[in-house]
Amino acid sequence: MWSLVEGANLGWFRRAALVATAILVGWLSSAGAVGAAPALWLVRDQDSEIYLFGTLHALPAGLSWRTPLYDAAYARAHTVWFEADLSGADPRTIGDIVRRYGVDPGAPLSRKLPAADLRALSQQVDLARIDHLRPWAVALMLSVRGAAAGGAQVQKGADLAVTRTATRDAKPMRAFETLEDQARMFASLSNAAEVQYLSDVIREQGRRRARLTLAASGESLQQAWISGDVERLAPGLVGDMRRENPSLYDALLRRRNLAWTDALVRQMAGSGVELVNVGALHLIGEDGLPALLQARGFEVTRVQ
Known part of the structure; x- marks a missing residue:
């Protein structure tokens, strides 16, 4: 794992890229629950439909999350994002x-x-091997390691699972960003925001019960995601980031969501059905994709 940023180990950075937009192991989407299943929205106009699915980038082996409704959306989609x-x-x-x-x-x-x-960091890693790294890279590395310690695997996450299916089915696939775009986003953080990001992750990793389990209820984020019970849990998670590290929130979520909204608006100018799979954090609140697309005049409905 440590050789990634020293010698560019492909496997580690491939996993890191997929969690680059999730900070810890997946966060949650907002809106009222519609059945016990991961949240799915439908955006439509007269001749276009886009399904928005909030993923968890890392999941334990054997977890069944695909539903008949998601599979129907996938089957109808001409393009998977x-x-x-x-x-x-x-x-x-x-x-x-x-x-x-x-x-x-x-x-x-x-x-x-x-x-x-x-x-605290010296108790978690060998400092001599990471001292040359920028704080964001270390924060991301710790987050991936924390996910693995909790039993979650990026190879089993929703993103790669759908990627494998779409590849097998020869479905056209598109992406909002490149790996360099994601690295550049983290590198654009101010020094203060970058250090705070790492400090928050260090402290999170040092707790016995990190955010994989919510102290107040004992309910895991994974359980909330799989059941679609996000109305109560999501606002606090995103609100914490927005309040405690606004620069990170702006770079990681708000500006990227605005750019992705512009891309989807261009897609809606055509016709057909598309399926968008992005980290569930990007679907939360007033800066989430459902709210931004609704503000652009599209009909947006949570269907699962």
């Missing part, structure tokens, strides 16, 4: 991206973090 295009994810390209955006040899990580966070 994902967050990132992994077609160019060869080791040389990945290594170049990491060297350009994830490494800072002139300012070691050990000089950027507060002393308490540095001590």
Whole structure:
């Protein structure tokens, strides 16, 4: 795992790219529950339909999440969308991206973090092997490792599961971003926002009960996602980020969602059916894709 940012291990960064928009192991979408199933929205105008599905990027093996309604949407879709295009994810390209955006040899990580966070981090990783990395890269690495420790696997996540199915079925696939776009997004954070992001992840990883389990109810995010019970849980998760690290919220969610909305509006100008699979965090609240598309005048309905 550590060789990713040192030597561009393809497997690690492929997984990291898929969770780059989820911070921890998947967050949740908002809106009232419509049946016990992961949330799915339908956006339509006179001659176009786009289904919006909020994924968890990492899931345990054997978890059944596909429903007849999702499968029907997939079958009808002419094109299947994902967050990132992994077609160019060869080791040389990945290594170049990491060297350009994830490494800072002139300012070691050990000089950027507060002393308490540095001590906590040293209990989780070998500092000597990551001291050249930028805070966002370390935060992402810790998040992936935290997901794996909880039994979740990106290879079993909804995104890669649908990618494999679409590849098998020769479905046309499109992506909103490239891997470089995602790395550039994290690298564009201010120093303060980037350090705070890592500090938050360090503290999260140090807790016995991280956000994979909500302390108040004991209900896991995964359970809430699979049951579609997101109305109560989602606002606090996204609200925390918006309040505590507004720069990260703006870069990770708001600006990207606005760009993705523009892309989907262009698609709605044509005709047909499309299926969009993105991290469920991108479907939350007033800056989520359902709300933004509704504000553009489209009919938006949560159908699952």
